[in-house]
Amino acid sequence: MDTPRKTVGLLGGAPRGTPPRGKSRRRTDLTPYAFLLPGVALFCLVVAYPLSRSLQISFYDWAVVPTQESRFIGFDNYLRGLQDGQFWLSMANVGVYLVVTVPGQIAIGMFLAVLLDARLPARGLFRVLFYLPVVTSWVVVALLFKYLFTTDGGAINWVLHDMLHLVDHNVPWLQQRWTGLLAVCALGIWKGVGWSMVIFLAALTGVSSELKDAAAIDGANAWQRFVNVSLPAIRRTLLFVIVMLIIGGFNVFISILLMTEGGPAGSTEVPLTYMYKQAFDFLDFGYASALSFLLAIVIAVISFVQFHLFRDDAIGARR
Structure with a gap:
């Protein structure tokens, strides 16, 4: 059925x-x-x-x-930001930070990556040691560098004045604009170079060993092999690192806040510390929010230019 x-x-x-x-x-x-x-x-x-x-x-x-x-009040906060000299001073300071730290991290990171890409003993240990500052707390290392650059009793002044006798008085590192920015830049390079090293090392391990061997057979030394073989092969990785370091450089905050506190007289302010003080010291949240979007526009424009570099690089690679 x-x-x-x-x-x-x-x-x-x-x-x-x-x-x-x-x-x-x-x-x-x-x-x-x-x-x-x-x-x-x-x-x-x-x-x-x-x-x-x-x-x-x-x-x-x-x-x-x-x-x-x-x-x-409409766009009054934005107009005020465009006319605020202290805000543009903070933008100039972050520009100095970028000019110093981005090439510094790239050069040192690339140098370490090339060394660790070679067959050296204890490579794993050195990779961990160089990357360790990256995962260390910003607060801890900022306070450490503040102690190192203290005017009286700081380790840097002790080496320069008492040990090497290169200066005749203690340098007030954190009480002046340019020396304060130099100390903050030193911290930025020291803490970030391990990240650049890891990215470059990963890219270098993907470079064909056959190309390196062929260049060595043709008589190229180590520097020539790096410039003519390895560097062109990791060109796009280099651009990626530049983009990320520039965006990260605009976010510098804790090191300035803890080491110089934006002083003296606001001469070492950066955009994030200036916004922070406008919001939480003066309770001007509207103005601080407007400054944040002005900074976002600047970062967006820079990123747009860099993305065009990526696109042009990709077009060139296909050709």
């Missing part, structure tokens, strides 16, 4: 208990979104909402006290 039903199923009819095709397809299509939902919700909570809220605050003379009313 059940034979006709089985025959119908074999001839193309849907077996009993099989869900309709439309419902199955709909359930399958919604599955990826179910997995994405927690991440999207977290992004909206942690990034999207604070960002949109900060943009809204930037158009107001924001009142922190609940009993007072915030006043809409």
Whole structure:
């Protein structure tokens, strides 16, 4: 008696208990979104909402006290930022930081990567030692460097004055603009060079050994092999490191805040410390939010130019 039903199923009819095709397809299509939902919700909570809220605050003379009313002032905070000499001084200081730390991290990181790419004993140990500052707390190393550059009793002045006798008095490193920025740049290079080294080392291990051997057979020395073989092969990695270091350089904050506190008289301020003081010292959250978006525009423009370099490099590689 059940034979006709089985025959119908074999001839193309849907077996009993099989869900309709439309419902199955709909359930399958919604599955990826179910997995994405927690991440999207977290992004909206942690990034999207604070960002949109900060943009809204930037158009107001924001009142922190609940009993007072915030006043809409349009683009006045942005115009004030464009005319603020102290803000542009902070931008100049971060420019100095970038000019010193980005080439420094690239040069030293590349040098260490080339050394560790060779067959040296204890390479793994040296890789760990050079990378260790990267994972060390910014607060800890900033306080350490503040002690090193202290005017009275600091290790740097002890070496220069008492040990080597290169200066006739203790240098007030953190009480002057240029020496203070130099101390902060030294910390930035020391802490970040391990990251550049790891990226370059990973790229160098992918360079064909056959090309290096062919160049060596042709009489090229180690420097010539690096310049003519290895460096062109890691060209795109070099551009990537430059982009990341420039973006990271604009985020310098803890080292300035703990070592120089932006002084003397705001001469070592950088954008993030200046924004921080506007928000939490003067409670001018509207102006601080506007400055953050002005800084974001500058970073976006620089990143746009760098992405064009990536694109041009990719076009050149294909050609």
